[in-house]
Amino acid sequence: MSLFQYDFMLRALLGALIIGLAAPALGIYLVQRRLALIGDGIGHVALTGVGAGLLFQTSPVLMAVVAATIGAVAIELIRERGRTSGDLALALLFYGGIAGGVVLVGLSDSTSANLNAYLFGALTTTHPEDLITIAVLGAAVLVTMLLLRPALFAVCHDEEYARVSGLPVRALNLLLAITTAITVTIAMRAVGVLLISALMVVPVATAQQVTRGFRSTMAAAMALGLFAAGAGIWMAAVADTAPGASVVVLAIASFVVVTLLAAGWRRIRRSRPQPTPVPEPHEVVLGGS
Amino acid sequence: MTSDVVSVTNGVAGYDGRPVLRDVSLTVTAGEVVAILGANGSGKSTLVRAVLGLVPLSAGSVTLFGRPARRFRQWHRVGYVPQRLGAGSGVPATVAEVVAAGRLARRGILRPPGRADREAVAEALRAVGLADRAKDPVATLSGGQQQRTLIARALAGRPELLVLDEPTAGVDAVSQEAFAGALRDFTAGGGTVLLVAHELGPLRPLISRAVVVHQGVIAHDGAVPDPAGHHAAPDHDHVHPHGPEEPAGLWSAR
Structure with a gap:
């Protein structure tokens, strides 16, 4: 595409690809944990950080990382302790975060376009230094998720068993919370606060309809994330659509297509006479997405 | 060093202030196969969970392999083999x-899996x-096969002590x-077993000692008690309610 000869489009594409790869690698643990929407909550909190950054004229992204991390750790500690007040605490964080962000952005001299950039993403305004931040943080998230896969899988799959295995369950949970905060903050550039969870969760939901194991689900989800990010930016360039929303629309479209194909395939297999007993197809339960 | 694998001394534990274990002492030595029996709500699962540190003791102490x-x-x-896969x-x-x-x-x-x-x-x-x-999704397995997956997970770590909760x-x-x-x-290889069971079934010949927990205290510690009443029927169904009104016999043996 000729549009990709512009540096800003190339930067947008690169940024989107990194996030498209890192977000599902983290999201799979959140889906496994039934915390598919946690990214949204943390994103709302990150917005307060953005507001603070704009107001005090420090880096909004840095402040967002700080706010999101505090929020994520708070959510994790609440989850670990009480079970009953967990959703109420989440609600407080969600709304407190977004309201605080809007108030702080309003107090600063920035325009509403500035707020929109964080609410809906602004990939095409990615500066070279933003791209470096995205690349470094994205690589850190990716390496952590891949390197600690067995341990994180064990903790998310059966926390009590992980405890009896002597794993540092609490440290791993906090690590997951912090990497979620980091992913949310860098994804905020790409798809915006309101669509963050989509990139973490939708590729996982799509992948798990056709995969049989955790590792293959993770690989397929990362491939799907990469595809949605790349194709979304291309679509934005060609059809002049909003880049962040295009990425999410394509991710959802892949989900619908794969769901229909998988259902069709199961139907064909069931109607065919089977000489030997074949294990039943895996039941698909969407992780709260 | 002692050959005590598990030792609980005057253990007290409960949930939300409701006592479940009241002054329980239990020792399991190397090579033993100990079954903890009891009705639902008797505290038998809480006992093994306290041994594993999953339920904190409000009084008393637990040692594992001679170490607090x-x-x-x-x-x-x-x-550890939990009751079921989450x-x-x-x-x-x-x-x-x-x-x-496992x-x-x-x-x-941090170390990646090797050969x-x-x-x-x-x-x-x-x-x-x-x-x-091995390559099938666990969700496609029957309940019994999933349970076997969990024991395989515990065995994969080549442990010396197996703790099983109603396996x-x-x-x-x-x-x-x-x-x-x-x-x-596992026991032929010198392993020690602590298992919670509602009924023993085919495990019965393996058990070297039975501990019966009743209302948070140990009511019996010794030979495996004979099943009483309709429990003795080889294929009786466990559909009746359990609790304090449990008929005298097995659980009240002292």
């Missing part, structure tokens, strides 16, 4: 992936008769036999 549980770090010596979240996992989690206590969290790990997983799957299902509850006969076989091999 608080300072115990050699978790690779302990294999409710699936929808993210598929293969049988081998679940069993491989190697983490031995390997640590020894893969061999241990394959051997554990063979021990429970699931070698041919055969609601498990089909084939799986119960496979279970008993795996346990027999």
Whole structure:
């Protein structure tokens, strides 16, 4: 595409690809944990950080990382302790975060376009230094998720068993919370606060309809994330659509297509006479997405 | 050093201020196969969960392999088999992936799995008769096969002590036999077993000692009591309610 000869489009594409790869690698643990929407909550909190950054004229992204991390750790500690007040605490964080962000952005001299950039993403305004931040943080998230896969899988799959295995369950949970905060903050550039969870969760939901194991689900989800990010930016360039929303629309479209194909395939297999007993197809339960 | 594998001294534990265990003392020595029996709500599961540190004791103490549980770090010596696999979240996992989690206590969290790990997983799957299902998603297995996956996970770490929480509850006969076989091999290799059971079934010949928990205290510690009343029927169904009104006999044996 000729549009990709512009540096800003190339930067947008690169940024989107990194996030498209890192977000599902983290999201799979959140889906496994039934915390598919946690990214949204943390994103709302990150917005307060953005507001603070704009107001005090420090880096909004840095402040967002700080706010999101505090929020994520708070959510994790609440989850670990009480079970009953967990959703109420989440609600407080969600709304407190977004309201605080809007108030702080309003107090600063920035325009509403500035707020929109964080609410809906602004990939095409990615500066070279933003791209470096995205690349470094994205690589850190990716390496952590891949390197600690067995341990994180064990903790998310059966926390009590992980405890009896002597794993540092609490440290791993906090690590997951912090990497979620980091992913949310860098994804905020790409798809915006309101669509963050989509990139973490939708590729996982799509992948798990056709995969049989955790590792293959993770690989397929990362491939799907990469595809949605790349194709979304291309679509934005060609059809002049909003880049962040295009990425999410394509991710959802892949989900619908794969769901229909998988259902069709199961139907064909069931109607065919089977000489030997074949294990039943895996039941698909969407992780709260 | 003592050969005590598990030792609970005057243990007291409860949930939300409601006492479940009241002054329980129990010692399991190396090579023993101890069954903890009791009605639902008697505190038998809480007892093993306290041994593993999953339920905190409000009084008393637990030692594992002669070391206070608080300072115990050699978790690779302990294999835990929970009652059931947690409710699936929808993210598929293969049988081998679940069993491989049993190697983490031995390997640590940073080292990637090596050949020894893969061999241990394959051997554990063979021990429970699931070698041919290694690549299948656990969600497609029957309840009994899922239970066998969990014992394979515990065995994969090559533990010295197996702690099982109602391993055969609601498990089909084939799986119960496979279970008993795996346990027999484990004890033949010198392993120690602490298991909670509602009824023993095919595990019965393996048990060297039975401990009956009743209303949070130990009501019997010694030979395996004979099943009483309709419990004695070989294929009776466990559909009756359990609780304090349990007929005298097995649970009240003293």
